[in-house]
Amino acid sequence: MTSVEVQTDKPDDDKSAPSGYAAARLRLLQGETRPGPPRRAALAGLTDDWLAALFDAGAGALTGVSLVAVGGYGRGELSPRSDLDLLLLHDGNADPGAVASLADRVWYPVWDLGLALDHSVRTPAEARRTAGEDIKVQLGLLDARHLAGDPGLTAGLRTAVLADWRNQAPKRLPELRELCEERAERQGELQYLLEPDLKEARGGLRDATALRAVAASWLADAPREGLDDARRRLLDVRDALHLATGRATDRLALQEQDQVAAGLGLLDADTLLRQVYEAARTVSYASDVTWREVGRVLTSRSVRPRLRAMLGGGTKPVTERSPLAEGVVEQDGEAVLARAARPERDPVLPLRAAAAAAQAGLPLSLHAVRRMAAAARPLPTPWPAEAREQLVTLLGAGRPTVEVWEALEAEGLITRLLPDWERVRCRPQRNAVHTWTVDRHLVETAVRAADLTRRVGRPDLLLVAALLHDIGKGWPGDHSVAGETIARDVAARIGFDRTDVTVVATLVRHHLLLIETATRRDLEDPATVRAVADAVGSVGTLELLHALTEADALATGPAAWSSWRGSLVSDLVRRVAAVLSGEATGAGEGPAEAEPTAEQERLAVEAFRTGGPVLSLRAQTEAPAGEAAPADPEPLGVELLIAVPDQPGVLPAVAGVLALHRLTVRTAELRTLDLPAQVPGTALLLDWRVAAEYGSLPQAARLRTDLVRALDGSLDIAARLAERDAAYPRRRGTVPPPPRVTVASDASRHATVIEVRAQDAPGLLHRIGRALETADVRVRSAHVSTLGSNAVDAFYVTRADGAALPEADAASVARALEGALRE
Known part of the structure; x- marks a missing residue:
């Protein structure tokens, strides 16, 4: 608790006394008033009365002055630790000393209580001029609310500021949009962050305030229904966060989430995050629609008059409509329903419209989505072939799929088409490797899979499996096992035959099999390859699983995939395909050693002849044999090949030397290599992918020198690492x-x-x-x-x-x- 919430021993009946306000504030925050909007309104009202009393006590006979709440306080949205945004407005005729004295009489009691205060003293002309120079000031003044003093002075400023905003909207709204985009770039998207900033992140409270400003401009107003509820939910969470931390913070840190959830009466932190994500998604979607409408209006204002003049000066606006699909046309940069479209008679129309929009790279208009959500009939079970084809088309459209999918989901069409989607919608993933919530990850996987459809014989099965592979995360137990059952039901419902249903279910059940086996098992062991072959069952399913594995990893996040991991998975797939094709049986008494590359053999022979380690350090920009070179090789990543005569202690020695040189091991392989007959002996080959923790990479010669010392015992790696850890402990x-x-x-x-x-x-x-x-x-x-x-x-x-x-x-x-x- 701060000093503002400490009760005094003697009650004070003076309304302007800090002690009286502090005691009343404490009672209110401790449960005197119901949480949520009632408490915020009560806190604002209590603060209004206190500040008005301070103003009245200090103003005396002074005229032509008023006290104005702006920003969040002006909206009456006071959270427990919110700043007080105040403007002391005067007409310019009052004595400057008297105005300054009045300001002191109001500001200092606020500071004395430890409350954060954003304050200014201006005339109406100064306030308008400052607003014209700083859009943030103008946004705050749009919510100006009279607290005390001359109400006419406040009303005049409000009227003038609002008129300025509407007159300048064509210029100022693009500026506001740019501010929102810059903030989103810095803070990220609230609906996907594990520790979101409730105010600054995209989809947060600042974006909700920006939408109010757009509506006040009268230029555009197209938020989806539910926006007020979403804003209220974010404010409720911020209230609970302030009470839990005792600080004016908007960042919902991991360590605070359980306490905040309890304060809101929620089951757990995941339930809390899911509600936050749902609210953020509502605000984000409303922002997308609104800013798109702003752009359309501004464009039409500048382009259509000129176009009408070119066509002869008609009075009616020119509207171009280009057909996209049956019942779907393009208009003003959006996919809209054709005039003859009848969603109540055409249950496939939502999927057809979505597929057409995504294929054309257009957003679905808000009106079209809402009309289809209200009128479209449910699809029969199983789906007609066209519906299934349109779903596959939508999923295969690549990046535009995301925006179109979000439009359908915002109006409830996705859960109507796929009821099992509800369990994964907005579901958080408490894993730093994952970038997205479960539902967005599924869509991202389909987007990635769309780039791989040329590699498989059944791209439709690949795309549907990509959409469903984590669908079991909404159920208890192993999500792959639960997902197999759900995927089997969904695939049958959308019209796949029994054989295809089995393939989709197999892909979902084993979507982690290849990556886990390739990175955690010895691929030289026939038992490893045979186990994968038995699980997959056919070459066709294997190639689908290979593509799904890559799409899933790419959609997870930057740490989940690399060209090195891709080469490991490709090697496993090649071995399994050989077994499934009858080219190999997978049986044998021992692992079948792969033929060494020329470079590996050269290093091994040199290591045996010199009696010491031999290193090769090179940037990993070359693709494995038979594969295309990666378009974006990983920065600072290098392939480190080390050959050492077979001896004890190689693994800890190499790993220790790399740690001393602050090299991070991304992936590593160690194997025994039999040398050619003319050079009898055995070498250990280490094929590692490393990157510098910071700074530049060390020279290979230096690494070799330290490795020689580590192997002969003259370099005490453990002691050196302990010294460094003691000097620079990891926090x-x-x-x-x-x-x-x-x-x-x-x-x-x-x-x-x-x-x-x-x-x-x-x-x-x-x-x-x-x-x-x-x-x-x-x-x-x-x-x-x-x-x-x-x-x-x-x-x-x-x-x-x-x-x-x-x-x-x-x-x-x-x-x-x-x-x-x-x-």
């Missing part, structure tokens, strides 16, 4: 979950697979390698990946004689490794 806002180490008992017949999941940190892989060396096991291969701040690694280990570990020994190694990582 964490929250405690990460503890590491988890498990044994994948059925993952391989030839080795024991140890899986590690832990918070990524400098030296983590070095610590893992040391723990495995201490356990006296041999690392036959390693498969390391980093997703955001989480490390997900798999190590294939054996005894010294090359055999898999007994079950008890494997469990002991896992426990020891987990204990070492918890220290």
